[in-house]
Amino acid sequence: MDVTIYHNPACGTSRNTLALIRAAGIEPTVIEYLQNPPARDQLAKMIRDAGLSVREAIREKGTPFAELGLDNPDLTDDQLLDAMISTPILINRPLVVTPLGTRLARPSELVLDILPSDAFTGPFTKEDGEQVLDAEGKRLG
Known part of the structure; x- marks a missing residue:
């Protein structure tokens, strides 16, 4: 799978x-x-394919979001995309693209929606100790 x-x-x-x-x-x-930020058209397509608005795909925390005036509700999607391309830290992450779809994997287990469900054969635990998959590789929660 690509x-x-x-x-x-x-x-x-x-x-x-x-x-x-x-x-x-x-x-x-x-x-x-x-x-290596994506091209503007590619970023716009990923955001659209993930079912997000451009504003939902922009990262505020730990970025110059407010300093750049991006909290202005009158800004257009084009203006926000331009800011994301010129300042890539504004791109929320991680964005994942598979043949089954595109997701902003926040939280990380959202990536399971676009991976083959039969691919997991065992447990998975996140860095913080939260278990996401059980012993049979089935999604918890």
């Missing part, structure tokens, strides 16, 4: 999502989006 993750290795949610993909036996294409 899977791409837009990843930030400094982010625990992104690391957990990558680990879940690998636990499914899939070695994804890993794009560290801070160094």
Whole structure:
């Protein structure tokens, strides 16, 4: 299965999502989006395919969101996309693209919606100790 993750290795949610993909036996294409941001059209497509608005896909915490005036509700999607491309830390992560769909994997277990359900054969526990999959690889919660 062809899977791409837009990843930030400094982010625990992104690391957990990558680990879940690998636990499914899939070695994804890993794009560290801070160094290699997606093209504007590609970012817009991923946001749309994930069922999000541009405003829902922008990251506020730990970014210059307010300093750049992006909290202005009158800004257009085009203006927000331009800001995300010019300042990639504003792109919420991790975005994951598979043939089964696109998700902003926050929380990380949302990636399970777009991975083969039969790919998991054992438990999975996040970095913080939260168990996501049981001993048979079934989703908890």
